[in-house]
Amino acid sequence: MSMSSPVLEFELPQALQLSPYRTFSRDEWAKLRDGVHLTLSEADLVRLSGLIEKISQEEVTDIYLPVAKLVNYYVRAAQLLHGATTRFFNHGDAKMPFIIGVAGSVAVGKSTSARVLRELLVRWPNHPRVDLVPTDGFLWPNAELERRGIMHKKGFPESFDQARLLQFVADVKAGKARVEAPVYSHFSYDILPGEKIVVDRPDILIIEGLNVLQPAKLPKHGDAVPFVSDLLDFSIYIDAEPAVIEKWYVTRFLRLYRTAFRDKDAYFYRYSKLTQEQAIAQALKLWRTINLVNLKKNILPTRKRANLILSKGDSHRVETVALRKL
Numbered sequence: 001m002s003m004s005s006p007v008l009e010f011e012l013p014q015a016l017q018l019s020p021y022r023t024f025s026r027d028e029w030a031k032l033r034d035g036v037h038l039t040l041s042e043a044d045l046v047r048l049s050g051l052i053e054k055i056s057q058e059e060v061t062d063i064y065l066p067v068a069k070l071v072n073y074y075v076r077a078a079q080l081l082h083g084a085t086t087r088f089f090n091h092g093d094a095k096m097p098f099i100i101g102v103a104g105s106v107a108v109g110k111s112t113s114a115r116v117l118r119e120l121l122v123r124w125p126n127h128p129r130v131d132l133v134p135t136d137g138f139l140w141p142n143a144e145l146e147r148r149g150i151m152h153k154k155g156f157p158e159s160f161d162q163a164r165l166l167q168f169v170a171d172v173k174a175g176k177a178r179v180e181a182p183v184y185s186h187f188s189y190d191i192l193p194g195e196k197i198v199v200d201r202p203d204i205l206i207i208e209g210l211n212v213l214q215p216a217k218l219p220k221h222g223d224a225v226p227f228v229s230d231l232l233d234f235s236i237y238i239d240a241e242p243a244v245i246e247k248w249y250v251t252r253f254l255r256l257y258r259t260a261f262r263d264k265d266a267y268f269y270r271y272s273k274l275t276q277e278q279a280i281a282q283a284l285k286l287w288r289t290i291n292l293v294n295l296k297k298n299i300l301p302t303r304k305r306a307n308l309i310l311s312k313g314d315s316h317r318v319e320t321v322a323l324r325k326l
């Protein structure tokens, strides 16, 4: 080894060079649904789809059905483990909801994937009650973002009331009844005052958002404060190339420009007055100055913490699936 590179003087042991993931092609993954036959009706697919395209039956069967089957195995194992602890302490049989995190960039398809997963999971008899909560409800209201001078950082870790988010998930996990989450509206681009989602002792909670895999930070003084990622029982990262996500973001923006933004009460009403070229330029500006920066700085670095990574190609089709084995 030359004197100019003193850092690695020995080869890493082979075990440390192994990827912690086992990666499956789409076809290999699809075969793992073996024995589970579930379909969603056309009406279900339309209801679950996002703004642009309808999620396909093939995508549900090949990708999300094996995911739901795997999660079902994990939930059953967690229920058995929890039962063993309650028996040991001679407690009553308090329920411990299983918490799933769904993470990924803005516009990568988190909400769509989370809705489909929820729809599949409710069909299993040992966990019929599945709630879904997006973390955008825990963003600070616009007035507070403005007061802090971080309106241009919406979606970044500091734009969330993280203590409230952690308390919410901790309360649900502790089996508390009727836990409330605030609600965000993409139409008013703000928290809806007085609106809430009530979560009442579900079997499973899916918590979907940009930063759910973010690790807790070590403080300079005192004890480490946990983060929501510490409370997840299973996590999924939805992945795609940033250039592809940019395209999806612009397409979604243009769709809103032609529909919701035309409403005088919409926060982005002023955008409906733009020409199509100007609207595209505005979407690209929002994507490149806020969401892409957030993706690179705060979201992508959390990908390797996920139990499962679904990697999508150009048309939202999942091409590979990586499952954490270590």
Ligand SMILES: Nc1ncnc2c1ncn2[C@@H]1O[C@H](COP(=O)(O)OP(=O)(O)O)[C@@H](O)[C@H]1O
Residues within 6 Å of the ligand: 049, 050, 051, 052, 053, 054, 055, 056, 059, 104, 105, 106, 107, 108, 109, 110, 111, 112, 113, 248, 252, 315, 316
């Ligand atoms: N599996 C899919 N098949 C087809 N279109 C999808 C799929 N997932 C997401 N989309 C589209 O991509 C856009 C972003 O999806 P969405 O779920 O809203 O993303 P996020 O919650 O990550 O911001 C939506 O307009 C939606 O129509």
Ligand SMILES: CC(C)(COP(=O)(O)O)[C@@H](O)C(=O)NCCC(=O)O
Residues within 6 Å of the ligand: 105, 106, 107, 108, 110, 136, 154, 155, 209, 210, 286, 287, 290, 291
């Ligand atoms: C509110 C959001 C952070 C949430 O994103 P989502 O979880 O819906 O993907 C995002 O939609 C957003 O508003 N980003 C700021 C820049 C923009 O207007 O796109």
